[in-house]
Amino acid sequence: MVRFFLTFLAIGIALFALELTPVVQKLLVLPWTELLARTSVALIKVFDAEVVSFGKVLESTRNGFAVSIEAGCNGVEAALILIAAMLAFPSPWKRKLAGIAGGLFAVQALNVVRVVSLFYLGQWSLTAFEWAHLYLWQALIMLDVLIVWLLWLQWLRSGESSRAPA
Amino acid sequence: VRPLNEVWRFAFRVLAWIAPCFAAWYWIAAWYDRPAAWVARAMAGAWAGGSVEGIAFEGSLLTFLTTIEVRSASGETGLLSVDVNPLVYTYGAPLLAALLLASPRGWRMLVPGLALLVPFQAWGIAFDFAAQLLRAGPAVASQAALVGWKAEASALGYQLGSLMFPVMAPVVAWAFLQRGPLRALLVDRAVTRDRLQSE
Numbered sequence: 001m002v003r004f005f006l007t008f009l010a011i012g013i014a015l016f017a018l019e020l021t022p023v024v025q026k027l028l029v030l031p032w033t034e035l036l037a038r039t040s041v042a043l044i045k046v047f048d049a050e051v052v053s054f055g056k057v058l059e060s061t062r063n064g065f066a067v068s069i070e071a072g073c074n075g076v077e078a079a080l081i082l083i084a085a086m087l088a089f090p091s092p093w094k095r096k097l098a099g100i101a102g103g104l105f106a107v108q109a110l111n112v113v114r115v116v117s118l119f120y121l122g123q124w125s126l127t128a129f130e131w132a133h134l135y136l137w138q139a140l141i142m143l144d145v146l147i148v149w150l151l152w153l154q155w156l157r158s159g160e161s162s163r164a165p166a
Numbered sequence: 167v168r169p170l171n172e173v174w175r176f177a178f179r180v181l182a183w184i185a186p187c188f189a190a191w192y193w194i195a196a197w198y199d200r201p202a203a204w205v206a207r208a209m210a211g212a213w214a215g216g217s218v219e220g221i222a223f224e225g226s227l228l229t230f231l232t233t234i235e236v237r238s239a240s241g242e243t244g245l246l247s248v249d250v251n252p253l254v255y256t257y258g259a260p261l262l263a264a265l266l267l268a269s270p271r272g273w274r275m276l277v278p279g280l281a282l283l284v285p286f287q288a289w290g291i292a293f294d295f296a297a298q299l300l301r302a303g304p305a306v307a308s309q310a311a312l313v314g315w316k317a318e319a320s321a322l323g324y325q326l327g328s329l330m331f332p333v334m335a336p337v338v339a340w341a342f343l344q345r346g347p348l349r350a351l352l353v354d355r356a357v358t359r360d361r362l363q364s365e
Contacts, residue, residue: 139257
């Protein structure tokens with residue numbers, strides 16, 4: 001268990017340091033954040049046509065309210081924590097990759113819900129927006145990461161026990 | 167009807183606890199944040215060349231009082247004070263509390279768990295202070311000895327303290343404090359289920 005924690009921390013911090021480098025920011029993080037903004041707007045347009053995105057910004061054409069998706073809100077750090085946890089846990093590579101793919105989808109899907117909800121929350125009340133943005137959604141995204149990891153561990157264990165000789 | 171998976175039941179229990187835990191944290195934040203602020207004061211003082219003279223609280227807002235001299239546009243000089251919102255670094259506490267309260271006998275680990283978070287919260291607060299000194303310009307940063315590698319390390323420390331530790335620390339603390347039940351949930355239950363299926 002201690003080995004897992006130390007490996008997890010080492011991989012997590014290494015991935016995070018890599019994420020901060022200008023080249024990764026330019027080639028991966030910024031394009032990803034812009035894609036997140038476009039995806040959120042595409043989803044919003046299903047029920048509200050008065051929204052546009054430019055770069056990493058979502059803006060209401062009705063009242064001019066806009067949000068910019070910054071570091072910490074693009075789900076990248078949550079994704080890195082999940083990847084580190086799955087890489088650090090002893091398991092077959094095939095299961096790691098499947099877990100990372102499924103897990104990233106689950107984390108980013110909830111992150112789109114976060115962006116969309118904050119966009120409307122901000123138009124309703126800036127106090128509620130600040131509260132949800134700074135504290136509540138951060139915790140919920142992390143809870144999502146934890147639940148995905150626990151489900152993955154369970155899947156891993158069920159695979160191991162079904163392969164075990166009778 | 168299949169019984170709900172244990173992990174999902176745990177998730178729903180956490181969700182049920184999270185709102186009251188956040189409410190309680192926000193209500194007591196002005197007091198709860200103080201141990202982290204005291205540790206942060208020591209860390210920031212040591213890191214920033216002894217430039218921290220003291221800290222002051224106003225509600226949940228924390229102010230670092232420094233010995234750093236600043237000059238206004240009109241030529242007046244004064245000592246710099248830096249405001250930090252500690253809540254941005256301590257919101258992991260209600261998450262940890264919800265995780266523990268949703269776990270079997272987890273409430274017994276509440277106090278040690280919250281204590282485990284203090285160094286990470288202090289890190290975030292201290293490096294927020296250091297990052298603000300860097301943003302204030304070279305004249306301010308040099309008085310706090312935040313130049314060269316220390317400036318780079320401060321920037322990395324700030325990013326770690328603001329983006330990673332607040333969310334990572336509560337989950338790691340929970341997994342560490344609940345390693346027994348976690349192992350039982352993930353290993354023993356699978357074994358028990360297989361045994362039941364084979365019988």
